[in-house]
Amino acid sequence: GAGGIGRAIAARLQHDGHRVALWDLDGDAANEAARALPESSALGVRVDVTDEASVAAAMHATLARFGTLHVLVNSAGATGPVANVTDCDLAAWQRCIDVNLRSVFLCSRAAVQPMREAGFGRIVNLASIAGKEGNPQMSAYSAAKAGVIAFTKSMGKELALTPIRVNCVAPALIETPLLAQLTPEALGASLAKIPMQRAGTAQEAANLVAWLASDQCSFSSGATFDLSGGRATY
Ligand SMILES: NC(=O)c1ccc[n+]([C@@H]2O[C@H](COP(=O)([O-])OP(=O)(O)OC[C@H]3O[C@@H](n4cnc5c(N)ncnc54)[C@H](O)[C@@H]3O)[C@@H](O)[C@H]2O)c1
Structure with a gap:
């Protein structure tokens, strides 16, 4: 919730009438x-989304404050090691998988019961075009984000007969602090692939997520929504 895309999503969801926990x-x-x-109702919560007990405590604090849960946005992430597979350190590779993928499992699993009780649920995961195409020198990040896409499909199917919808967004380049983790070469290469010749904004990401979080998104689940300035073609 304190990152570039998370903040913008929180602001947009609050504008749409939600009480938000960041x-x-x-x-x-x-x-x-x-x-x-x-809105002064917003709550900040310290959590390590890779840690089961920490996620349980954050969920408890959020439900204690608001009483109910309608929307979960899984936006925590990090690019992880930027190196060829042969130069990749195992611990760094695993950390990247944990923050981008294990986190989505832990937070989504914790959200289902409160959403069942609310009779409504929208889970929106931040994947990446890296998960569809596989970025060179970013194998851990690409594999984790491909995992998020597949996890979204599985969970969407599992919950299809409930009022809960599970979808993910696959951005290309969005202007946020995360881009500082990329080398200038990786940044340039990524920008060069975008037909609109620019990065997206966090607001543009929030606009799509707001629709996926709403009751307007009713017949889509398990799906991946591109946000790539025309780059993604499948
Ligand atoms: N910015 C882009 O170009 C881009 C492109 C594709 C996908 N994405 C994805 O969108 C999501 C949001 O990215 P962003 O650009 O806002 O990144 P960001 O770096 O601005 O924010 C990420 C946030 O995650 C938090 N975080 C990291 N590890 C955590 C942990 N263990 N527990 C709790 N919080 C943790 C960080 O503190 C940070 O505030 C990420 O999943 C990212 O992979 C971003």
């Missing part, structure tokens, strides 16, 4: 991001 590993940044929102 979860982040950086608790101070989560609190600051919550305070920066127009």
Whole structure:
């Protein structure tokens, strides 16, 4: 919730009438991001989304404050090691899988019961075009995001007969602090592939997520929605 895309989504969901909890590993940044929102109801929560007990505690704190859960957006992520597979350190590779994929499993699993009780649920996962195409020197990130896409499909099917919809977004390049983790070469290569010749904005990501989080998104589940300035063709 304190990252570039997470903040923009929180602001948009609050604008649409939701009370929002911003979860982040950086608790101070989560609190600051919550305070920066127009509605004072926003809650900042420190959480490590790779840790089962921490996710349970964050869910407990969120439900204690708001009583119910309608929407979960899984936006925590990190690019991980930028190196050829042969130069990749195992621990760094695993950390990348954990923050991008294990996190989606833990938070989504924790959200289902409260959403069943609410009689409504929307889970929106931030995947990446890397998960569809596989970026060179980013095998862990690409594999994790491909995992998010497949996980979304599985969960969407499992919950198809419930009021819960599960979808993911696959952005190409969005202007946020995450881009500082890329080398100038990787950034340039990524930009060069976008027919619109620009990065997207966090607001553009939030606009799509807001629809996926709404009751307007009723006949889509398990799906991957592109956000790539024309780059994705399948
Ligand atoms: N920005 C892009 O170009 C882009 C492109 C494709 C996909 N994405 C995906 O969109 C999502 C949001 O990206 P962003 O650009 O806002 O990134 P960001 O770096 O601005 O924000 C990511 C946030 O995740 C938090 N985080 C990291 N590890 C955590 C943990 N263990 N527990 C809790 N929080 C943790 C960080 O503190 C940070 O606030 C990510 O999943 C990213 O992979 C981004």
